[in-house]
Amino acid sequence: MSYKIKFDHFFSYSFSLDCAIFGYKDGKIHVLLIKRAMEPYSGEWAIPGNLVYPDEDLPIAASRILSELTKLTDVELHQGQTFGNPNRHPQGRVITCAYFALVRIDDLVAEADSWAEEVLWAPMHELPSLAFDHKEIVESTYADLRRKLQYEPICFDLLPEKFTLNEMQQLYEYAYNVEMDKANFRKKIKSIPLIHLEEKQKNVKHRPANLFSFDADRYKQLVEEENYLFRM
Amino acid sequence: MSYKIKFDHFFSYSFSLDCAIFGYKDGKIHVLLIKRAMEPYSGEWAIPGNLVYPDEDLPIAASRILSELTKLTDVELHQGQTFGNPNRHPQGRVITCAYFALVRIDDLVAEADSWAEEVLWAPMHELPSLAFDHKEIVESTYADLRRKLQYEPICFDLLPEKFTLNEMQQLYEYAYNVEMDKANFRKKIKSIPLIHLEEKQKNVKHRPANLFSFDADRYKQLVEEENYLFRM
DNA sequence: GCAAAAGTGTTTGGATTACACCCATGC
DNA sequence: GCATGGGTGTAATCCAAACACTTTTGC
Numbered sequence: 030m031s032y033k034i035k036f037d038h039f040f041s042y043s044f045s046l047d048c049a050i051f052g053y054k055d056g057k058i059h060v061l062l063i064k065r066a067m068e069p070y071s072g073e074w075a076i077p078g079n080l081v082y083p084d085e086d087l088p089i090a091a092s093r094i095l096s097e098l099t100k101l102t103d104v105e106l107h108q109g110q111t112f113g114n115p116n117r118h119p120q121g122r123v124i125t126c127a128y129f130a131l132v133r134i135d136d137l138v139a140e141a142d143s144w145a146e147e148v149l150w151a152p153m154h155e156l157p158s159l160a161f162d163h164k165e166i167v168e169s170t171y172a173d174l175r176r177k178l179q180y181e182p183i184c185f186d187l188l189p190e191k192f193t194l195n196e197m198q199q200l201y202e203y204a205y206n207v208e209m210d211k212a213n214f215r216k217k218i219k220s221i222p223l224i225h226l227e228e229k230q231k232n233v234k235h236r237p238a239n240l241f242s243f244d245a246d247r248y249k250q251l252v253e254e255e256n257y258l259f260r261m
Numbered sequence: 262m263s264y265k266i267k268f269d270h271f272f273s274y275s276f277s278l279d280c281a282i283f284g285y286k287d288g289k290i291h292v293l294l295i296k297r298a299m300e301p302y303s304g305e306w307a308i309p310g311n312l313v314y315p316d317e318d319l320p321i322a323a324s325r326i327l328s329e330l331t332k333l334t335d336v337e338l339h340q341g342q343t344f345g346n347p348n349r350h351p352q353g354r355v356i357t358c359a360y361f362a363l364v365r366i367d368d369l370v371a372e373a374d375s376w377a378e379e380v381l382w383a384p385m386h387e388l389p390s391l392a393f394d395h396k397e398i399v400e401s402t403y404a405d406l407r408r409k410l411q412y413e414p415i416c417f418d419l420l421p422e423k424f425t426l427n428e429m430q431q432l433y434e435y436a437y438n439v440e441m442d443k444a445n446f447r448k449k450i451k452s453i454p455l456i457h458l459e460e461k462q463k464n465v466k467h468r469p470a471n472l473f474s475f476d477a478d479r480y481k482q483l484v485e486e487e488n489y490l491f492r493m
Numbered sequence: 494g495c496a497a498a499a500g501t502g503t504t505t506g507g508a509t510t511a512c513a514c515c516c517a518t519g520c
Numbered sequence: 521g522c523a524t525g526g527g528t529g530t531a532a533t534c535c536a537a538a539c540a541c542t543t544t545t546g547c
Contacts, residue, residue: 042274044356083274083354087345104397111358112342113276113319115493122315124276124356126343195499212501213537235498236544427526445510467524468517493531 037118043118045125046087047078047163048095048106049094049170053187056199057152058174059134060167062159063098069119070160074168077145078125091128095219098145101137104130105186109170125161163177167193175204182221183257185243191226191236201243211238219261222247275350277357278319278394279310280327280338282403284366285419288431290406291366294391294398295330295377301351302392308399309377310357320412322358330377333369336362337418341402349394357393361402363418407436414453414491417475423458425470426450433493453491454479 050061062074077098081090091106109127117123138146151157153171156164177183184200198214201207222244230237251257282293291321294306309330313322332467341359349355371380386404388396409415416432430446433439454476466487481491 042313044274081274081345084347086347087356108342111319112338113358115316117320123321124313126345153452192400193499203542210537210539211499212539215500217536218478228500233498235496236500236546237404238499266510325514340517425526442509443526444512447527462526465525466519468526470526 034147043080043121043123045080045118045123046091046094047076047110047125047127047166048091049076049093049127049129049167050099050101050132050139051129051153051171051174051187052105052150053149053200054134056203057154058171058187058204059150059152060085060156060171061099061139061232062149062151062157063141064147064149065144065160066146067144072146072159073145073160074149074151075160075163078163080123084185086128087128087132097143098141099139099148100142101132101139104132104137106130109173112162112166114162125166127166127170129174131174131183131195133187133189135189178204179261180259182243182248184255184261185245191242193230193240195238197241222251275353275355276313276351277310277312277355277372278323278326279308279357279359279398280323281308281341281361281399282327282331282333282336282364282371283361283385283403283406283419284364284382285432286344286366286382287298287384288435290403290419290436291384292388292403293331293371294381294383294389296379296381297376297392297417298378299376303390304378306381306383306389307395310395312355316405318453319358319360327360327362328459329375330373331371331380332374333364333371336364341405343396344394346394353443357398359402361397361406363406363415365419365421367421410436411493412491414475414480416493417462417477423460423474424463425472425474429473449493454483 052059052061060076063077065071065073065075077095079094079097081087085093087108088106092102092104095104096102106128107130109129111124111126113124115122117125122145134150139150142149156167158164159167174183178201184197188196188200191194193209194215197218198209198211199257202209224244226240226242228240230240248259250258284291284293292308295309297303297305297307309325309327310330313319317325319340320338324336327336327338330409338360339362341361343356343358345356347354349357366382371382373380388399391399392398406415410433416429420428420432426447428442430443430452434441455473456476458472458474460472462472474482477482480489480491
């Protein structure tokens with residue numbers, strides 16, 4: 030066989046990962062941005078991303094890159110789409126793979142590190158302009174996330190450890206941009222394994238709501254033993 | 262900022278695409294394989310894949326690679342997962358992105374070309390052993406496909422242009438490994454826009470079934486105008 | 494008591510299920 | 521006629537939507 034160009038010339042690409050970290054606060058979904066202190070796009074907002082080392086597998090690289098730039102560790106990252114437009118990076122052919130995660134913003138502290146100058150949780154519906162094709166990456170990944178909210182219990186990655194049923198309902202109403210009936214919502218989630226805590230909301234000027242948490246152990250068990258399918 | 266290794270050394274990767282082309286025949290889902298006539302893994306079965314040119318966008322590369330090896334053109338390819346284990350390719354760091362498609366096997370003719378020595382439609386449940394990590398790629402992509410069958414009208418990409426309702430039912434029964442009631446299946450698909458053709462099965466030794474085809478135009482219209490959601 | 498949100502029960506119509514039955518064709 | 525699948529109707533049941541109502545807290 031003959032390539033149009035020499036085989037060795039194919040080994041002239043670079044490969045990067047970009048992490049879209051989503052969280053939920055003030056009733057809105059936010060994404061974690063960094064201000065770049067490095068060319069190209071120095072001084073501009075971007076999602077945390079960097080080149081993969083030659084001997085590094087992708088999931089490991091994703092965790093490393095995220096922690097180098099934001100000091101976040103122990104975040105469960107999932108692979109998203111890969112973006113390979115030849116012009117997406119001004120310095121050469123860099124193909125990038127999106128990784129994303131859902132986190133509880135209040136449970137962790139993101140801090141700028143390495144060549145990140147600043148970090149920012151930006152609400153998804155008012156993103157600043159972003160470096161490279163990061164806008165496209167964030168938006169495509171956000172669409173994946175919203176689809177996933179329907180089939181997997183990932184809403185609990187966004188909600189606080191202890192949440193009220195109303196908070197859960199509001200998250201879905203916000204993500205799907207619909208209004209739901211309180212009574213019907215509660216009936217619908219009856220099959221989801223939640224722990225009804227003996228604890229109530231505090232400092233509210235109305236009847237305090239009960240707190241719940243997700244019963245992850247029971248969920249796993251249901252999936253394995255009874256073919257349980259989460260569906261919202 | 263400082264990298265552990267020199268920046269230029271990052272431009273020593275290669276990037277490939279591998280195409281998993283699925284079709285349906287004899288009541289089973291098949292995947293298109295080629296016999297490699299090129300090192301590494303010469304003489305072994307693999308899915309069609311090759312390196313991406315430096316100035317080539319991914320979707321274009323996917324179509325090119327598929328047609329170079331199998332002479333298939335005009336196949337609508339979708340992006341799947343990206344695989345980047347550092348040891349997946351014996352000749353260097355090659356990260357690969359899976360592309361997949363669903364086709365009507367009878368409507369097209371795959372022929373070995375370029376360095377492919379032979380092509381084969383192999384049923385998914387009896388795959389031979391495959392080069393590289395192609396088994397993993399095919400299986401992960403197959404799982405995506407089966408999930409997608411539930412939410413998108415892709416079963417019509419697999420079925421012949423004109424099909425009977427029973428053929429459609431059998432495809433779902435096979436893919437989900439369940440049995441369905443004939444009458445109930447027909448009630449369930451009532452909302453799917455099908456064209457009831459004035460044509461019947463021929464050469465069957467029982468009452469000939471009516472033929473249908475998918476009304477793609479009406480489907481598009483429904484999605485746009487009425488927020489129609491395909492669901493099986 | 495009032496405002497505000499928590500939390501529950503009832504009705505209704507539409508979808509899903511199980512199952513029975515009739516129809517058209519080849520041989 | 522009979523074997524084989526094509527095609528349809530019905531009753532029981534489940535589920536989701538709409539809506540009204542009661543409860544508990546702060547002020």
